[in-house]
Amino acid sequence: MNSMKFPSDFLWGAATSAHQVEGNNQLNDWWQWEQAGKTKNVSGAACDHYVRFQEDFDIAKVLNHKAHRFSIEWSRIEPEEGKFNQEAIQHYQEVVRALQARNLEPVITLHHFTNPIWFSSKGGWKQKQAVYFFNRFVTEVVTALAPLGVRYWITINEPMVYLYQGFVIGVWPPGEKSIVSAFRAFRSLLRAHVEAYKTIHQIYQPLNKHPLVGLAKHMLIFSPCRPQSWQDRFVTWMRNFLFNHSLSDAFLIGRMIPFPWVFSKRYLDFWGLNYYTRDFIHFKPSFSRELFGEVCTQTHHRETGERNMMGWEIYPAGLYDCLMALSKFKLPILITENGICTDDDHQRERFIQTHLFMVARAVMEGASVIGYLHWSLLDNFEWHWGFGPRFGLVAVDYQTQKRRIKLSGQMLSRICETGQIEN
Ligand code: IFM
Numbered sequence: 001m002n003s004m005k006f007p008s009d010f011l012w013g014a015a016t017s018a019h020q021v022e023g024n025n026q027l028n029d030w031w032q033w034e035q036a037g038k039t040k041n042v043s044g045a046a047c048d049h050y051v052r053f054q055e056d057f058d059i060a061k062v063l064n065h066k067a068h069r070f071s072i073e074w075s076r077i078e079p080e081e082g083k084f085n086q087e088a089i090q091h092y093q094e095v096v097r098a099l100q101a102r103n104l105e106p107v108i109t110l111h112h113f114t115n116p117i118w119f120s121s122k123g124g125w126k127q128k129q130a131v132y133f134f135n136r137f138v139t140e141v142v143t144a145l146a147p148l149g150v151r152y153w154i155t156i157n158e159p160m161v162y163l164y165q166g167f168v169i170g171v172w173p174p175g176e177k178s179i180v181s182a183f184r185a186f187r188s189l190l191r192a193h194v195e196a197y198k199t200i201h202q203i204y205q206p207l208n209k210h211p212l213v214g215l216a217k218h219m220l221i222f223s224p225c226r227p228q229s230w231q232d233r234f235v236t237w238m239r240n241f242l243f244n245h246s247l248s249d250a251f252l253i254g255r256m257i258p259f260p261w262v263f264s265k266r267y268l269d270f271w272g273l274n275y276y277t278r279d280f281i282h283f284k285p286s287f288s289r290e291l292f293g294e295v296c297t298q299t300h301h302r303e304t305g306e307r308n309m310m311g312w313e314i315y316p317a318g319l320y321d322c323l324m325a326l327s328k329f330k331l332p333i334l335i336t337e338n339g340i341c342t343d344d345d346h347q348r349e350r351f352i353q354t355h356l357f358m359v360a361r362a363v364m365e366g367a368s369v370i371g372y373l374h375w376s377l378l379d380n381f382e383w384h385w386g387f388g389p390r391f392g393l394v395a396v397d398y399q400t401q402k403r404r405i406k407l408s409g410q411m412l413s414r415i416c417e418t419g420q421i422e423n
Helices: 029-035 049-062 086-101 117-121 130-148 159-168 179-207 230-253 299-304 317-327 345-364 407-418
Strands: 003-005 011-015 067-071 105-111 152-157 212-224 270-282 333-337 369-375 394-397 402-405 420-422
Touching (some): 003 345, 011 333, 011 407, 049 086, 049 402, 067 152, 067 369, 086 105, 086 130, 130 179, 152 159, 152 270, 152 333, 159 212, 159 230, 179 212, 212 230, 212 317, 270 317, 317 345, 345 407, 407 420
Parallel strands (some): 011 369, 067 105, 105 152, 212 270, 270 333
Antiparallel strands (some): 394 402
16 A cells, blocks of 8 residues: 545544643642652643643644544542532633634543542542542533534543553552452443443433544553463463453443443444554563563563653554454544654654554554544643653643644644545
């Protein structure tokens, strides 16, 4: 294949999340975590996007984006249990209108890693009422934004990453290292998604509109560290099943026996796919928190490709593999994140070209991909890594809050404009 043209309604654009760009989200558990010294930097004013969103959407427009993914900060909407802040709701209504005024399709995430402090101090996602609390917040937000014509909703971003970082290895809040806690939180997140799916559809019914509700799934490619070892191949298969497929199976083919409420019906209108990298896995004889094998850090795997600033391998073929794996569920797929943190913008250009080439290949082989949202529009706060890793198409000077479009941003912009990918 030398060139391919994507359909004219393909959703080209970029993504952000509230805590990573807005600034001053002081009422959530991440802010607390940062204040307790658990991160390289504190998010502080971040990109001041809560104030500068209009300016940032102007840039997205200049870059020929057609869609924009952002998240709603629950702790702004519901700063205290059961008390909803009308100013914050109006703010997000303005955000939606600002996008629409620029012909940018809003894609809204309802949970992107952060929780209000009141929610986490009551037990967070492990408490019995977690699903009820989340659904009450979802009801409030969707009731306010549905009449504006929002079509795309993502209930929860990367549930498996959230569980792994926060409940298995404990580097994110709530900082637990317990498989039992992870399992309890997993159950709540799954139920929260199902309830949110139903709530969103109910709210749209009288409006005579059809929302599309998805979940942003982070998929990793797992390869055995020593392909000749059956133990490595086995633990690699386990990881792939647990991390990449346990949720999709539960929703779509009902293999997760403990969750009967997900058996009868499909609770998903499209897949959101976040793809970044591949991990090599080897068998570790003792049972550990690393769950069935360990990520191999040996340097010989570094020969397999370039790396980003955080050490993640750049492996474009993995995007094709993930798209083809998801295709079997016969649902549309929106690439909700794909990107690279690097200070070498030529590396980002190569990253975008090689990954989009894989998207084109998957589309030609039947994958129903409806859009590509690059991570991220802006350089931003990369969780416990702080501000070091720069994922943006647009550079941010955190002292002055000045924005500068990178060459890679311009390159992607030409593709967004023409819809054409050249090999
Ligand atoms: O920055 C994160 C984002 O919040 C979730 N997906 C992965 C990105 C890069 O690590």
